[in-house]
Amino acid sequence: MPELPEVETVVRDLRACGLVGLQIMSAHVFWPRSVAAPAPARLPAAIRGNQIIGLSRRGKFIRVDLSGKADLLIHLRMTGRLYVAPAERPATGKTYDRVVFALSDGRRLCFSDPRKFGRVWLVDNPDVLLDRLGPEPLALPRATFVHRLTARSRTLKPLLMDQAFIAGIGNIYADEALWAAQIHPQRKSDSLSTEEAARLYRAMRTVLRRGIRNLGTSLGAGHTNFRLPRGVPGRNREHLCAYGQTGLPCERCHTPIVRLLVGQRATHICPACQRL
């Protein structure tokens, strides 16, 4: 599932594809509900002729800055994928493409999404959406994190995954950060000592940076799985210590990892290292 490291990887790969500077010649909407704004039928006319000025990430949002007054935001949610189709390959119509942008060099930027949870927005002011997000975990001072964490009395894991609290963390990296910090996901955020909160801060940043370094986490081989825009899978799966490791020995103490539900989400912990 695309979380901060996967989305960052997508943005970097799109830049490497040379999208910045190209013009969007047309847009085709194959699944209207994938377009959150404007009205789907108005997207093609509204975006036609815009030049791509820049690509960036905020939380799990991909931001495409355009030469016109509006900018494009894309959220991949669970199974969304962006890829660049070469000019020579015609559109097949047999993919999961929901929105396709034709580019001035003949290639196409395709938003593909089997489960249709992902969304694209073309909006005059992206900050209306992005300002709801909490701070970026990799650009957040430790003291601020510790303060924000202990100022609340929330169950730890749902708080880490709350995009208004911190932007970009999802189920995989929440489990990994808590495992690395040796803290139980059901602890209350205000029960953490300053030392524990600092440990969680370091663990969170370590697992996110490692995820980026490894080009994200790809879990399986199917269509619903994460791939870079150029098609390669990320290789962070082999570095996971908790997520999806049910029954496998904990890397620290060899106790089998167990799966539990926290806030209706599958959660993986070492019952020996992470005590309530």
Next chain:
DNA sequence: AAGTGTCCCTGCGAGC
């Protein structure tokens, strides 16, 4: 304020 339930979707793995 925090937590729970529901909805949106459909591929895929497990079980038979």
Next chain:
DNA sequence: TGCTCGCAGGGACACT
């Protein structure tokens, strides 16, 4: 081999 079934999950929203 081929079928059915339920899980997976981010985020918006309605409730308690």
